[in-house]
Amino acid sequence: MNFINEGSKSLNVKNKKEDVKIVAFLCNWCSYAGADAAGTSRLRQPEDIRIIRVPCSGRINPLFILKAFNLGADGVLVSGCHPNDCHYSEGNFYARRRLEVIKEFLPFIGIDKRRFSYQWVSASEAQKWQKVVINFVKIIKEING
Amino acid sequence: MVNILENKLKEKISSLIEELEIIIGYSESKAPLKINPVFIKTKEEIDRLIFNNLCVNNLATYSYYLSADTKGKIGIILKPCDVKSIIQLISEELLIKNKIKTIVIGCNGIIDYKKINKAVNYQKIISAKLDENNITVNTIDKSFNFKLKDFFAQKCYVCNIYDNPPYYDEFIENDLKLNLEKKKEYEDIEEFEKSGLEKIYKFWEEEFNNCIRCYACRNICPLEVCRDKCIAQLDEPHWQSHKINSSEGKFFQLIRIFHLAGRCTECGECERVCPANIELLKLMKKVNQIILKLFDYRPGLILDMKPPLLTFKNVEQNIKDEELI
Ligand code: SF4
Numbered sequence: 443m444n445f446i447n448e449g450s451k452s453l454n455v456k457n458k459k460e461d462v463k464i465v466a467f468l469c470n471w472c473s474y475a476g477a478d479a480a481g482t483s484r485l486r487q488p489e490d491i492r493i494i495r496v497p498c499s500g501r502i503n504p505l506f507i508l509k510a511f512n513l514g515a516d517g518v519l520v521s522g523c524h525p526n527d528c529h530y531s532e533g534n535f536y537a538r539r540r541l542e543v544i545k546e547f548l549p550f551i552g553i554d555k556r557r558f559s560y561q562w563v564s565a566s567e568a569q570k571w572q573k574v575v576i577n578f579v580k581i582i583k584e585i586n587g
Numbered sequence: 588m589v590n591i592l593e594n595k596l597k598e599k600i601s602s603l604i605e606e607l608e609i610i611i612g613y614s615e616s617k618a619p620l621k622i623n624p625v626f627i628k629t630k631e632e633i634d635r636l637i638f639n640n641l642c643v644n645n646l647a648t649y650s651y652y653l654s655a656d657t658k659g660k661i662g663i664i665l666k667p668c669d670v671k672s673i674i675q676l677i678s679e680e681l682l683i684k685n686k687i688k689t690i691v692i693g694c695n696g697i698i699d700y701k702k703i704n705k706a707v708n709y710q711k712i713i714s715a716k717l718d719e720n721n722i723t724v725n726t727i728d729k730s731f732n733f734k735l736k737d738f739f740a741q742k743c744y745v746c747n748i749y750d751n752p753p754y755y756d757e758f759i760e761n762d763l764k765l766n767l768e769k770k771k772e773y774e775d776i777e778e779f780e781k782s783g784l785e786k787i788y789k790f791w792e793e794e795f796n797n798c799i800r801c802y803a804c805r806n807i808c809p810l811e812v813c814r815d816k817c818i819a820q821l822d823e824p825h826w827q828s829h830k831i832n833s834s835e836g837k838f839f840q841l842i843r844i845f846h847l848a849g850r851c852t853e854c855g856e857c858e859r860v861c862p863a864n865i866e867l868l869k870l871m872k873k874v875n876q877i878i879l880k881l882f883d884y885r886p887g888l889i890l891d892m893k894p895p896l897l898t899f900k901n902v903e904q905n906i907k908d909e910e911l912i
């Protein structure tokens with residue numbers, strides 16, 4: 443993970459506006475394929491996102507998200523298959539509960555809730571992926587000010 | 588003065604000792620304001636048992652490891668709030684119900700000795716004496732007399748099970764009842780949140796400057812049964828450095844919190860033992876407040892109910908997707 447600032451800075455580091463760092467965890471079966479499709483169909487997207495592929499959104503340990511923030515990420519994005527469409531049938535249902543708890547908890551340690559988002563993007567939703575990325579980057583840049 | 592409650596307790600234990608391999612209870616400590624846990628195996632030792640407002644420790648902490656190491660049944664003396672930890676462990680299939688005999692004593696509140704330390708200006712306390720409503724504390728050159736009701740633990744001010752434990756094998760009623768002006772649950776959390784992101788961030792940064800990564804908070808928690816495999820101490824994978832600084836301390840604590848989300852019974856032991864006086868309970872309470880709001884669940888009350896993060900519903904009533912499109 444050498445793409446993030448050196449040294450472990452505290453959570454909620456503010457990078458410069460033009461230099462935001464966003465970590466995205468995408469599930470292999472839906473969102474990663476969706477993002478890939480967005481690439482092959484040459485849909486323009488901001489370059490601030492570093493994608494990490496995971497087998498399933500249910501594989502995402504809250505630790506991953508916190509670690510990303512701890513290493514200086516400005517935002518963390520999680521994306522998986524739509525509910526009911528999980529490749530492993532229920533991984534994203536478990537994930538949804540955990541992710542929501544994290545999201546609600548972040549402000550309590552002083553991190554803006556908007557810095558974290560989880561989305562459902564299927565393999566065929568290349569355009570949705572493009573919009574998600576554009577909007578998320580925009581929000582993060584706004585918060586960084 | 589004959590202590591009626593302690594006598595009742597000793598009688599009860601005498602009648603049970605034959606069927607139990609070991610009994611965990613409270614005994615006198617040499618240190619003022621403290622008690623010691625005691626592990627009783629024979630009739631002769633029963634006389635060592637005590638019970639009073641200083642019996643702060645949640646003895647459920649010993650249940651998991653001890654039950655793994657003993658063949659027979661274990662008896663544990665618990666306050667009504669401590670029994671929640673046992674319920675939680677059973678509901679998660681970490682404890683076998685028939686291996687534990689829960690001996691619950693009605694409670695009239697426990698003292699938070701950190702509050703007393705503060706009230707005597709952190710002077711060394713050389714002795715202390717309890718009576719029904721007051722506590723006398725002597726430092727080297729002064730004597731203080733405090734009203735008990737101002738010095739109870741946070742959780743006592745919101746407790747509604749002190750004479751009505753959610754689960755027990757044996758219940759010993761206490762003639763003294765908890766008599767406190769109740770506080771609103773989570774009112775302190777809501778107050779804290781009003782200070783805004785920036786201040787909150789600073790607050791925790793400073794709190795965790797003091798964390799020395801002693802792992803006392805982890806080791807005392809009755810629900811943290813993963814100590815042997817703790818991710819904070821593994822070198823492979825090396826998720827966390829052993830450095831001591833605010834950011835690592837906070838990171839460790841956040842891992843703890845998420846391992847306890849929907850499980851923590853707010854017993855307050857982690858905060859009590861933290862040598863750095865970090866307000867850990869605040870964090871735990873916030874997670875519980877979220878869990879309550881999202882899943883309408885309170886840990887430690889129902890024996891056969893899975894914690895909310897170990898299950899799911901296809902349609903989640905209280906979770907709304909926030910689409911970024
Ligand atoms: S008990 Fe306190 S100092 Fe020790 S690891 Fe836990 S938070 Fe840090």
Ligand code: SF4
Nearest residue numbers: 808851852854855857
């Ligand atoms: S996290 Fe703290 S308050 Fe919660 S059960 Fe463990 S020791 Fe008790």
